Amino acid sequence: MTRPPEDTDTALLAATARGDRTAFERLFRRYHGPVFGFALRLTGRPDLADEVVGDTMMTVWRKAEGFEGRAKPSTWIFGIAYRVAAKARGRRAKDSLHDELDDQFPAARSGTEAMEAVFDAKAVRAALATLPVEQRATVELTYFYGYRLTEIAEITDCPVGTVKTRMFHARAKLRALLGGDLGPGEVRHG
Known part of the structure; x- marks a missing residue:
């Protein structure tokens, strides 16, 4: 099923750049899970993954007008998440990885x-x-x-x-x- 044109990631980013909070909320809901999973795998810690999601999406909100469309919106957002996760890991490098995903295995x-x-x-x-x-x-x-x-x-x-x-x-x-x-x-x- 294809999304209506106003619900594409590109359209939502453009609306976010204009200050549309509803569009940003839709982007946030759409990317929260995937970015959290990616950040969790990179950092090994749910608390850092939450922090990465928040910082990533805050950057998306502040810099949406900088999205030029040369890459897919998801590539741009994951690029931000990657850099934010790397910084978070650097700040907490002394912390050990935690093993908190046991409940997420398929039955x-x-x-x-x-x-x-x-x-x-x-x-x-x-x-x-x-x-x-x-x-x-x-x-x-x-x-x-x-x-x-x-x-x-x-x-x-x-x-x-x-x-x-x-x-x-x-x-x-x-x-x-x-x-x-x-x-x-x-x-x-x-």
Whole structure:
């Protein structure tokens, strides 16, 4: 189902730039969950993820007129979130990562399947937590959010070649930590 023209992210950003609080609220509701999930994966802490969402959306409110449309609105918003999360991590670098997502695993059909899902997910989270934030962001944006490497380059403000290198090293580290294949899913380069 396509959105009416006035409900597209681009239209909502334009209205936000004109000071339309209703348009901003719609953008906020639309991006709160995805930005929170991304920030949580980067910071490992729900309190920091909340802070990242708030700071990101406040930046969107203040700088909406600066959106030039060269990238998708989601790419622009996730770029802001990436930079805000990096700053939040830097401020709290001494804090350890917390493991507070156990209740978010998909329900399995049996107790054994549920236990396997929890152990697999914990192993993946633990492996991701060992990656440098730039590599982790590349993996997260690719596999959890479906961004292309060119879009990730825009979000992280670096060349596509750097993103490819980060992905290569991240996958090698994850493969070593998790053993074998990283599962289905193809990295989209376009």
